[in-house]
Amino acid sequence: MRQSNMLIPTLKEVPADAEIKSHQLLVRGGFIRQIASGVYSFLPMGQRVLRKVEAIIREEMDNIGANEMVMPAMQPAELWKETGRWNNFGPELMRLNDRHDREFALGATHEEVITSIIRDAVKSYKRLPLTVYQFQTKFRDEKRPRFGLMRGREFVMKDAYSFHDSFDSLDQVYQKMYQAYENIFRRCGLNFRAVIADSGAMGGKDTHEFMVLSEVGEDTIAYSDSSEYAANIEMAPVTATSTSEQGELKELKEVATPGKRTMQEVADFLEHPLDKGLKALMFKVDGNLVLVVTRGDHEVNDIKLKNLYKAETVELATEEETKAALGAGFGSLGPVGLPDDMKVVADQAVKSAVNVTCGANKDGYHYVNVNPGRDFKVDSYADLRFIQQGDPSPDGKGTIQFARGIEVGHVFKLGSIYAERMGATVLDEQGKAKTMNMGCYGIGVSRTVAAIVEQYHDERGITWPAHLAPFQVHLLALNMKKTEQKQLAEKIYDSLKTAGVEILFDDRAERAGVKFADSDLIGIPLRITVGKRAGEGYVELKQRATGEQTEIHESELLRQLNNLV
């Protein structure tokens, strides 16, 4: 393509609202433009990258036998009412009424639509398993759209759905899909981890998120420094340490800790390390008060608490509620001397505590030399805390490190919950109706483009991996008014185009400085510069990512490019 007639509106200035690199560079490089908050157009260069990412995804989906289809954005409210999500999805679900005042959702996801199709179309176990996928625009009215393509309100997803007559069959397809996702993100050149994730509200079973490692990621990943283990921080179990502390049990004493409320303040005041204090927090678990005790250097993981009680809701009690129950506010709670009916659970690390400190349930006082068993009872010990950096990896290999991640993909064993609610059954071998099992699998396609830019850029612009770049070669004629430059550039353009090279030709009447800056910004992997030595047939060939450059005669170009591309 000739750059003079292609819509590539590069910008020198960083857009005011663009906080992260991918947002800045995709806007500055003329790849995308915002139309409304969280709503973007893909300009021609952005569209070319998007289509390359899509092609990789399509190939991997086809390889595992998934059927491509496409479902509508307009979805009748009735379908969403069948699963209960019309009410539960909240304000993120965009809604509209048609001219006859019928209610519609704009597809935020397509479980309801695909389940309704499969319910009508598939009647026998013989047609299962069946996996379908689509590339489709999704609409989610995010409260705070930001970071450009990272968190938008209208965005491109690849979503896939599988249907099964047994959980085993779901397991198998889940594994295939997992592998396909690994292939996809590897082919996109991304440094990523598949992490164990929370199966959330819809009652699913296994689920993994595919996280691109990046400082701008909104999630924290706990991963092993010596194995493949990685989990969303909420999901990583903490291994019980078998070592128990030794030492003589000293006498329990109450001490005044005036004005010391936080664990750190108390530890400093009493001159002991943070882990020699016990932290006690009052929770309401499905409405019932529970005192949760952890070591002072640990944080309660409320998802683990919720799972322990198989609870629907878990929330912190208010300070008024703790005062009413225990007679003290947040800074002085502890497990010693509690009313008989107070439930107490403790993190497993508390069990081996010796001569530690805790709140005395009296504002401004703490106990020292507290020892579990002797001084307080615990209804049960369990893994109740967030994993920390330095903890042993749950798989027994290495220790845990933290990283930030951008979620680009998600695979999910939904089980039978949607099929049950929507009455999607097949006849089994005995001719009996059986509720289907389902998996769902998503990739944020436009977000993946942003994640690629987060990992492939330098201070001058984007450094696209070759197979994802909008073009392979960027041809610059530094001065189109000089006949020998213009002629040579046109000759090279024609011959490379004819040879099937994806080439962008900067034929604009701009200054050399502008052309170089734009070229670095756009980030096409190979640049051919036609300049002063055009008369002799010599051009410069430069690799965007490494900066490596050579002078080369135009007759050698094609051979050299074939080596590099």
Next chain:
Amino acid sequence: MRQSNMLIPTLKEVPADAEIKSHQLLVRGGFIRQIASGVYSFLPMGQRVLRKVEAIIREEMDNIGANEMVMPAMQPAELWKETGRWNNFGPELMRLNDRHDREFALGATHEEVITSIIRDAVKSYKRLPLTVYQFQTKFRDEKRPRFGLMRGREFVMKDAYSFHDSFDSLDQVYQKMYQAYENIFRRCGLNFRAVIADSGAMGGKDTHEFMVLSEVGEDTIAYSDSSEYAANIEMAPVTATSTSEQGELKELKEVATPGKRTMQEVADFLEHPLDKGLKALMFKVDGNLVLVVTRGDHEVNDIKLKNLYKAETVELATEEETKAALGAGFGSLGPVGLPDDMKVVADQAVKSAVNVTCGANKDGYHYVNVNPGRDFKVDSYADLRFIQQGDPSPDGKGTIQFARGIEVGHVFKLGSIYAERMGATVLDEQGKAKTMNMGCYGIGVSRTVAAIVEQYHDERGITWPAHLAPFQVHLLALNMKKTEQKQLAEKIYDSLKTAGVEILFDDRAERAGVKFADSDLIGIPLRITVGKRAGEGYVELKQRATGEQTEIHESELLRQLNNLV
């Protein structure tokens, strides 16, 4: 693909709401499914066809240097208010509010969005002409969605927009686009005509519609039986006939025509042919009364009337209004003896009328032996009627025939109207701001799929043109329980797949009759049937469209297919 694990839910019954063949066959063949009125899913087979049509369009768009991009469906109301279409588009424009109560349109078309992008991105005439296109879902809340993909509320369009610094440049790109559209519809195997169309409300200039000829089309095309001339019926000018009738002017007479109101009733009563009567209709042209006179066998074309007066609105007067103005109701109006201030225009054919009949502006009475000039005055004669079958073609070659057409494409010189309203200018060579000219160009992609089926089907199902078919070869194993059939079919499937043939393998445990019927319905061009002679390696090869069939040894298959595909 194996049919056992592909979503192809064929139906024996014709869906109750499916009136036309394409709707029936696409649903019955498992290509599409309705989710809501006018809202469809493309199932895997439909998606495959859609993608092939898209690929043809993309290739032709790229060939003329158009840039692919993609714009969002969610469009802020502000943009539509700039062009005035937020109010003018009416209930077809779907609207919604986001969580902050900001108003959005769901893209029914993208002139506003692209003009806002180009306005910001393109500042110099040097970047023009610029043509962009997209494949995008469009939303239009049709009053009466029907005919399956023909008239939907959510559908796929390819829309293109070109921007220019001169009308000449627009002319050139319009011609290229016109040619590309001809290529596209020809490559889709369609019998179509490019017809001159109405440039409508937005003040555009030239415009052509691409019409697929079909009895189920909603438009009427007037075309020449001896040339390329074709126009939407509203747009075809009528050639003035130079022959003038001869005859002695008889004496004007008033006759009673009790209860005769229509032209036919009066002609029968007075025993003369229909064309010996004059028809007079009262219109309100921008609110002013005008009596429009045509021959009794002609119909007033209100678009021509509107154009004659360069009017904004043209509507028929009510019977009360005609009584108030002329003293008579609809059945007895005529141009004789009118008040002085009554405007009269007549179709050019009226000029040569001799001794004809017209209403006497007195209910139940007509004049006979009426002669223009002698008996009534006409302010102006003009071409005011619809063209008719048998009229001479406007280009002077042959005579006019009518056909029904499905509009699949539209090319339109918009001129500067959008750019003016949205302030989209470029600096010209002298550095002065200049309003851009624009063209817009649309193809109904999903409708094109339906149009193809209208032209390619027989009583048993669809007969896809080979390059648009979802697969090239349909392999049927008649009885999968017979080892030699299963083995041979599997062998053929593997070898053809390996050879790159797009093959669908009906490996289902269904009866032969079901397989044959489904295969005819789906309409894949070539069918290989593995049946009784499988043991000897012989299969049947049948062409779907012609019914031609041969027995062939499996070792000959690939060579034979290469000849046919």
